[in-house]
Every structure is written in structure tokens, then in C-alpha cells.
Amino acid sequence: MNVKLFIIFVCFTLFIGFPERGYAENSSAAMKNQTDNLVSLSDQVFHYSIAKQDKAAASLLHELSEKWNHSLDLYSEKEQQVIGTSIVKLKVLLKTQANQQEIADAAASLRLGFDALQNEGAPMWKEKRSDIMEPLSRMNTALKNKKQEHYQYELNQFLNEYAIIYPALIIDGRPDMVTLLDQRITTLTNHRLEDIKESKRISQVNRITDDMNRLFKQSRNGKDENTMGLMTIIGGIVVAVLAYVSWVRYTAERKRRSRIH
Structure with a gap:
């Protein structure tokens, strides 16, 4: 992960904060057509x-950005x-010629975000279930076998x-569930270097696993049910920042201990 990018990302999000004001009163047909066009473009960007x-x-x-900016009145401020x-x-990553995996991940994230704007069908983010759940399962196994490096x-x-x-x-997610999940992940990540049984x-991993399973089982929410505020978004960004910082601390601590021994 690129720490400079995350700093830009956090600052940008803090700057643009948003209140929930509901939806502009536009026809659902116009919104569906525009969303379909945006989803198609985001898919091309991804590929x-x-x-x-x-x-x-x-x-x-x-x-895609131009078309999105011209259709903002169709969508909530969130x-x-x-x-x-x-x-x-994604623009920053492409402009700075970042690591290709970072670019691909950001493009995938954008694609999933646009898909979540749609009301019909199963959301694409649920197709990532195995990518999410398998590392959690391996984390659990690594802890039981006391393989700390593998767990990290x-x-x-x-x-x-x-x-x-x-x-x-x-x-698309239930606000209360995502907020709780963020709190659990932040706690786990922030204390990853501490000597904990x-x-x-x-x-902790089991609780996160249970929360993730509940999220993947939820039905697609109606737009008016989503009332997450700025702090929830910041929470997710903090999780990503903590992942970078704690990993740096972990590797530095390993090097320090190896020099001592």
C-alpha cells in the first residue's frame, strides 16, 4: 500500500464531507439508464x-468522471x-504510475461501487465472498498453530x-453492520503487534467472520435505507491506513529482534 496515496485519500475525504439529504426527484427510468451507462464505462476501465x-x-x-459529474443530481450526496x-x-494511482496491483484493486473497487448503485440483481461485491472469507479462515488456522508470521x-x-x-x-450494506465491522477490524489491526493470547x-477473528457472513447474506438494500455518515467512510479509510502502518511496525520489530538475537 502507498502511504502517500492514503494521505491524499484521507485528506480529500475529510475535505468533502457530506450530509445526508436524500435523493433528487428524478425519474427512476432516467436514473437506471444513466447508472447502466456508468456501470458499463467503469467495467471498461477495470478491464x-x-x-x-x-x-x-x-x-x-x-x-467516466465527466459523465458522473454531469449526473450527480440523480444520486444521494453519500x-x-x-x-x-x-x-x-484511481486517477492518482494511474497518474503516479503506481504498482499495477494497486491500480487493478482500485479499478475493481470503483467497478463494485458503481454496481452497488443498481437496485436489481445480486450485487457484484458479494462475488468476492471467498476472497474475503478464506484469509479469515487461514488467519484462524495460523493462530491455532501459533504461526504468527503467517497470521500477519x-x-x-x-x-x-x-x-x-x-x-x-x-x-449497499446495512449501516449498523458495517459500522460494527469497522470497529472490530480497527481494534484487531491496531493491536496486531501486542502480546495477546x-x-x-x-x-476477535471469529467475530469478524460472523459479521462478514451476515453482511454477505443480507439482501440488497433500498437506497433510502442507507444512512451512513462521514465517520463510517473515514472508519474504512482508517482501517486501510492502519493496515499499512501496523505492517511497517511489524516488519521493523522483526528486524529489531533479529539484530538482538
């Missing part, structure tokens, strides 16, 4: 990104800020996957 065709991806992303922030993140690696895998679906969760960590 160019994973094909490492950064110039083509950046060009289409610019077009959706405007979630999608807008995701667009800015799988924790980072989980955090990376969670960051990808997070914008979609904000738009395996049984306690296993309990």
Missing part, C-alpha cells in the same frame, strides 16, 4: 486496468462522495480484499 493498459484506462476514467473519492483514488500475512490479505469492497459496502485473537 483496461487489469490488462495494464494504463493510458487507455486513464482516458476512459476521464470520460453516493456522490463515495464514488467521487474512488474515482480520485493473511491479515494483510484480508484487509486488502476488504478495502476493495468497502465503497460498495457503504452504498491466541485465544483472544481467535475470538
Whole structure:
């Protein structure tokens, strides 16, 4: 993860804060058509990104951004800020020629975010279930076998996957469930270097696993049921920042101990 990018991301989100004001009164047909067009464009951006065709991806992303900005009155202010922030993140990554995996992950996150704007069908973020749940299972196994380094690696895998679906969760997920999950993940990540009994960590991982399972089982929410505020979005970004910071601390501590021994 790129710490400079996260700083830009956090500052941007803090700057643009948003109140919930409901939806502009536009026809559902116009909204559906526009959303379908935006989803299609975001899908193209995603495919160019994973094909490492950064110039083509950046060009289409610019077009997507323009169309998004011209259709803001169709969407809630929460959706405007979630999608807008995701667009800015991918733009920064493409402009700075960041790691290709970071670009691909950001493009996937944006694609899932746009899909979450739709009311019909199963949301795409639920297709990431195995990518989320498998690292949690391996974390549990690593803790039981007292393999700390393996646990730390799988924790980072989980955090990376969670960051990808997070914008979609904000738009489509139940606010109370996502808020609780953020709190649990932040607690686990912030104390990853502390000397805590395996049984306690296993309990923490199990609670996160249960929360994630409930989220994946929920039905697609109606737009008016989503009332998450700025602090929930910041919470998700903090999780990602903590993942980077705590991993740096972990590797530094390992190096320090190796020098001592």
C-alpha cells in the first residue's frame, strides 16, 4: 500500500464531507439508464486496468468522471462522495504510475461501487465472498498453530480484499453492520503487534467472520435505507491506513529482534 496515496485519500475525504439529504426527484427510468451507462464505462476501465493498459484506462476514467459529474443530481450526496473519492483514488494511482496491483484493486473497487448503485440483481461485491472469507479462515488456522508470521500475512490479505469492497459496502450494506465491522477490524489491526493470547485473537477473528457472513447474506438494500455518515467512510479509510502502518511496525520489530538475537 502507498502511504502517500492514503494521505491524499484521507485528506480529500475529510475535505468533502457530506450530509445526508436524500435523493433528487428524478425519474427512476432516467436514473437506471444513466447508472447502466456508468456501470458499463467503469467495467471498461477495470478491464483496461487489469490488462495494464494504463493510458487507455486513464482516458476512459476521464470520460467516466465527466459523465458522473454531469449526473450527480440523480444520486444521494453519500453516493456522490463515495464514488467521487474512488474515482480520485484511481486517477492518482494511474497518474503516479503506481504498482499495477494497486491500480487493478482500485479499478475493481470503483467497478463494485458503481454496481452497488443498481437496485436489481445480486450485487457484484458479494462475488468476492471467498476472497474475503478464506484469509479469515487461514488467519484462524495460523493462530491455532501459533504461526504468527503467517497470521500477519493473511491479515494483510484480508484487509486488502476488504478495502476493495468497502465503497460498495457503504452504498449497499446495512449501516449498523458495517459500522460494527469497522470497529472490530480497527481494534484487531491496531493491536496486531501486542502480546495477546491466541485465544483472544481467535475470538476477535471469529467475530469478524460472523459479521462478514451476515453482511454477505443480507439482501440488497433500498437506497433510502442507507444512512451512513462521514465517520463510517473515514472508519474504512482508517482501517486501510492502519493496515499499512501496523505492517511497517511489524516488519521493523522483526528486524529489531533479529539484530538482538
